[in-house]
Amino acid sequence: MSEIEFLEWVRGPGFEIATVIFIAGVIIRLLEIVILGRKENLAEAKGSEMSSGLRTIVTRTIPDKGAFKRSTFTIVAGYIFHIGLFVTIFLFAPHILLFKDVIGLSWPALPTPIVDAFAVVTIITLLAILIHRMRDNVLRFLSTKEDYLVWMLTILPLITGYMAFHRIGMSAPTLLAIHILTVELLLVAFPFTKFMHAFTIVLARWYNGAISGYRGVES
């Protein structure tokens, strides 16, 4: 297979396969969670599940002061790389074209050098996060193969994307094809790994907020 054929494959059948697995996986995973349902709470309510649930979806984004002090690195690094991922994935002009093509929606892009800077910062942050994960007592203990796999699948598209943009090391079609392939690997792994938190975080925060809100507790 020539590099252009490789590129055509990842842009064509490869992307289609990955998208199908991603969409099907995410929908099935969400349904298998939601359909389980919860028992109706029979205790006399002190607050609203819905409003507290919705509020918590937003408020949980801001860390508690004390928690911030104790988990500073995790929170700061987490913020940086999530924002970095958001910018590089959703605000880079070529990516917006992809979304436009697939879902029909389009929005303004950030200037390329800014996205480029975000990519560098994000890559560095993710490397720091890996080192932290391997050195921190709790994280080393908690980490499973999946955690390292997910880390890898997160940083690879960034690195390959950076290389493809700057055309480092290999021919341009190969770099681009590898970049797209790494994203497809991410998409395939997404529904079956902790990547799912991108979707289930809404459910989880809602449930937490609802459980607390019902009791009149701020969460």
Add this chain to the structure above:
Amino acid sequence: MSESVQFNIQVGNDLTWNVAPLLHEVKHALKKLIDDGKTSIIDLRSIPLAPGEEDTILQTLGQGEVHARLDALGPSEIIETQYSGVWLITHYNADDEIISRFIEVTNMPDILNSQKEDVAEAYGRLAATLENPELQNN
């Protein structure tokens, strides 16, 4: 090929940022010519230039004292820029289209010299001409 040099000028802004580095290279080449007598050639076609950038280079170099024109498989234009030792050589084809353009840093571009082979051939031709009986008769 009028009095002033005509360049293939297109409107545009400097985009590749290759102009300044190239002119610096010319400066270094000139220094080499002074110090070691070493000549240099820069092929302007080998450097990516945006529309208009080549023009900027040529305007910076300007026009000096020498302006020669060849007629060899189409015209060629050889000018010494306002900086002595920096020559601009433009080859055209028979249709007056530019086929190559060089900046040469030298005391005298080789192509202006009469070539040994051509001189030898010229000698033969002149000799043959002089053997022409009509000439001898005069």
Add this chain to the structure above:
Amino acid sequence: MSATLDKGINALKEQVDSSVAAFFSSCVHCGMCADACLFYTETGDATVTPINKTEPLRRIWKSEYTLLGRLGKIFGLNKKVDDDLLAEWETLVYDNCTLCGRCSMVCPVGNDITLMIRKTREGMAKAGHAPEGLIGATKRSVTIGSPMGVKLPALQAQISHVEKDTGMKIPVDVVGAEYMLLLSSMEIMNFPEFIEAVAKIFDKAGATWTISSEAFEATNSGIQIGVSDIAAELVQRVVTAAEKLKVKTVISPECGHAYMAIRWDGPNLVGKPFTFKVRHILEVLDEFRQEGRLKLSGKETQKLTYHDPCQISRRGGVIDQPRNLINMFAEDFVEMPEAGKMNWCCGAGGGVSSNERADEVRLKVFQRKKDQLNEIKPDAIISACSNCRIHLEDGLEEYNMDIPLMSLTETLAEHLADD
């Protein structure tokens, strides 16, 4: 009959619902729950990381309720839940967790980890992996009526002491009283002043109340050990008594988990809404305050602080009421760092205090409270949970600190205006 692994596994299967599934799906192993847990901050032992405590439940969720887990089950690739695992997890789930709920507050993806640990206990207990101390307390609760083995005659003896001391009649089994007061064994045995305080306050407030001779125990070991069936049985006793006495409101006393058990879990355990209201004593007192039925005189001049019992504040939502009440008599009130919904647990809740095996770690993690107290150096600590109170006294003694503990209700009673 016996506890078996199968029963435990089945119980874990029963415990998974959409919230649990969403929580497990969302965990990114960020480790922030460890930093929120005093068992980790005070021991540095990574295994006590809250989310790790839920591992048995996670395995069941994964293999029974997820797409990949179902496939893994077919090919036998899933991690098993067996007696070895449960035995290993027993100390994590029971000794090293007070169900204080701090982890649920900091989890960035919003996991109610405490709920998950509570649910994990259901499986642990049914598989026979609950601590001996808790099993004993649970047995006593069911057979005797109190985890500490307090029987009705003991209560009656305390009541007659109080009646003698105060000259007031303590209402027992009064049909049609507005309030029915529950008591924790700890209050009956160690702090009978509480009964006296309630009697005085309710008298001044002009509220009718009663104690049921059939269901006076507020604590619920079934909740702590994590057996809903038993917890339901214990709740049902209260429900029956309350319905029999036709009271409007059942009052949960100064005890953390009792409030959780009767107020929030109760109706769900017995499977139907209560016909009466359930309020914490502090809620009732604050209502009295609002209605002007609570008049005090004199102030406490010493520097006071309030220890938030986890199940009442963070998990129960009773945060402002104690402060409103304290402000009625305190001149110098200081909050502990992170007071209120983020307050640090004393280290003895969630059944830890009934589990002798956890005594050492319970006192070790008290350092967290000790540090907090050292920061504000109060002259006395007010609390609204006798379990917290006992443990705070224990801990302070352990660390050679001399700070007296006060019950909020009792202190209020002391300051009642004579009018």
Add this chain to the structure above:
Amino acid sequence: MTDRSSDKEKTLGDALRSQGVSRRSFLKFCAATASMMAISPAMIPKIAEALEKARKPSVIWLSFQECTGCTESLTRAHATTIENLIFDSISLDYHHTLQAAAGHAAEEAREVAMKENHGEYLLVVDGSIPMGDPGYSTIAGISNYDMLMEAAEGAAAIISVGTCATYGGLPMAKPNPTGAVSVGDLIKDKPIINVPGCPPIPVVITGVLTHFLTFGAIPELDHIGRPMVFYGQSIHDRCYRRPFYDKGLFAETFDDEGAQKGWCLYKLGCKGPTTYNACATTKWNNGTSFPIEAGHPCIGCSEPRFWDGGGFYKALSMPTQDIGKTAVYTAAGAVAAGVAIGGLNKLTKSGAAAAHDKTTIDDLEKE
């Protein structure tokens, strides 16, 4: 193309001199050649020396499934004096589009040239070879495959001209009705120089010939057989609009402000980033311009399968297939599957509830 037998023995230098080309003109030619082939100007004397001594090689040109665009491109190069020189320096013994002879005479000329120059002639091929049915394309009743294999056998080297010959090109585009293949697909034992492009830049064709003449060997090739001097860098790398790409300034349509200001054409589907060719420096129509300069995105014509790249106006970051429908069907199927799996979960749970065995205090310890 005339006077074949007498020309053969002469070197290129002799031939030029006999045509009255001065040494100065020859030097100019060498300088232009060096510039064209992107060879350092310092090499000009070496080129002059080599070309002096070069002998006219015999060239056989075979055209298969093609559109004659490649030959058109080449004859454009023919118009100028300098490039004429290169063609004067070869002996084009067979090119059925260009040669005057036809029918049996033409085929005879080919066979003679093949016999006389066995092992030395250059074989130039444009067009792809149909493998589905030989009848799709024949010359004088000979299938393209047979003619190629026969001609390749005695060739010193093969130059595949145009994307059809190099990578299959348009005939091989989906669904490839003729079963078209490239020269390289069929011939593995000869050096093949791929000069792709639809059509290839004329000076690239002549440049490759010149290189062969000058150095008597094939130039350095990239991993898909293309001469590095022309195909070593992508259009994107040499594009004067590159700084706009780097800044993120794109034309969104063909007539918007960005298009007028000459911004990057990436969003309009430019394949410059993945296309390796010399257009951006060599340019077309004797150095006038190239597609991007004219405001049109690169279509990637010098790359394999460029026809099947999902559309010329589809940006590189877009999937080549329209997956909208697939996505909708997938989602619908997944909802059904999700509901089914959710139902299974419900069953598991109700099964567990049914298996619930009321726990009493006697069940708290193992026996």
